[in-house]
Amino acid sequence: xxxxxxxxxxxxxxxxxxxTLRCKPISGHDYxxxxxxxxxxGLELLIYFNNNVPIDDSGMPExxxxxxxxxxxxxxxxxxxxxxxxxxxxxxxSSLSGLGxxxxxxxxxxxxxxxx
Amino acid sequence: xxSVAQPEDQVNVAEGNPLTVKCTYSVSxxxxxxxxxxxxxxxxxxxxxxxxxxxxxxxSYGFEAEFNKSQxxxxxxxxxxxxxxxxxxxxxxRTDTGRRALTFGSGTRLQVQP
Numbered sequence: 001x002x003x004x005x006x007x008x009x010x011x012x013x014x015x016x017x018x019x020t021l022r023c024k025p026i027s028g029h030d031y032x033x034x035x036x037x038x039x040x041x042g043l044e045l046l047i048y049f050n051n052n053v054p055i056d057d058s059g060m061p062e063x064x065x066x067x068x069x070x071x072x073x074x075x076x077x078x079x080x081x082x083x084x085x086x087x088x089x090x091x092x093x094s095s096l097s098g099l100g101x102x103x104x105x106x107x108x109x110x111x112x113x114x115x116x
Numbered sequence: 117x118x119s120v121a122q123p124e125d126q127v128n129v130a131e132g133n134p135l136t137v138k139c140t141y142s143v144s145x146x147x148x149x150x151x152x153x154x155x156x157x158x159x160x161x162x163x164x165x166x167x168x169x170x171x172x173x174x175x176s177y178g179f180e181a182e183f184n185k186s187q188x189x190x191x192x193x194x195x196x197x198x199x200x201x202x203x204x205x206x207x208x209x210r211t212d213t214g215r216r217a218l219t220f221g222s223g224t225r226l227q228v229q230p
Contacts, residue, residue: 004159031216043206043220056215092161095218100146102167106220107159 004108006092012114018080021111022051024073025094033105034067035091043091049075050097059061061086069081082115118143120209122221129197130229137224139194139207147210149190151181152205153221164207166190177201197228 005024013019029074033048039111047057060067064083069075077085090111093105119142129135141147148167152160164175171183181192190207204225208218 033217042222043124045217048215049219050216054122056217063200066160093159104162104165105160106162107152109157109159112157 002029004092004106006108006111008092008111009109010114012116013082013096014116015083017115018078019082019086019113019115021090021091021092021093021101023075023077025075025092026106027073028096029094029106030072030097030109031095031105032075033076033095035093037089037091037110038087042105046077055097070114073110084115087113118209118211118219120207122205122207122224124208124224125222126225126227128227128229130201131198132207135197135201135226137205137207137226139190139208139221140188141146142188143209143211145178147190148210148212149181150181150208150218151175151179151190151192152206152208152220154206160206163192174192184194193212197227198227198228202226214218 032049034046036044045059047067049069057086067077089110091107091110093107095105096103121140141208151163153163154160163179164173166183168171174180179194183190204223206223207221210218
């Protein structure tokens with residue numbers, strides 16, 4: 001049973017470049033979440049989708065960040081232009097809705113992003 | 117607003133001894149509580165959850181957690197620690213209403229010494 005798949009696993013790029021992170025959720029899951037993890041700020045929720053529709057994007061840092069979910073099996077998180085302070089590990093997670101939302105989230109192994 | 121506190125940055129325990137990783141929470145409404153473990157260069161893995169019912173919940177790898185409503189706590193426990201349990205542990209909470217996203221604690225690093 002394939003888990004959440006993220007690509008690339010590592011990304012190193014120069015400041016100002018566009019960065020696109022990709023996520024394939026577990027088949028059948030109707031919720032998808034994007035998180036960012038840093039030593040200073042821990043795990044932060046950026047945005048989440050339900051049935052491909054963005055529900056809460058209040059955690060997106062600024063307009064340089066955007067996320068899309070064109071279908072149930074694919075989502076992207078884009079940073080344009082990238083800045084060194086965007087360096088972090090970005091996680092995608094998916095879950096079933098369950099009864100009242102009692103289902104756990106399943107995480108991918110993350111994308112380690114370094115902006116030089 | 118909901119929040120989670122993990123008061124210990126690191127917990128050290130000898131192999132074979134019992135371990136406890138502490139978590140307290142604050143929510144409006146009924147809490148759904150989760151524990152996750154993170155190994156180096158990996159995503160978070162679900163360990164166990166409390167939704168309703170028995171206050172003692174059992175999860176993966178021999179871990180269990182006790183929900184205490186009066187103390188708003190959900191401590192993670194294991195009777196006998198293994199070196200392989202060394203990892204970063206996160207407590208998380210959401211409510212039965214409101215947004216579906218979890219609020220995570222800052223994490224506790226568990227170090228089990230042989």
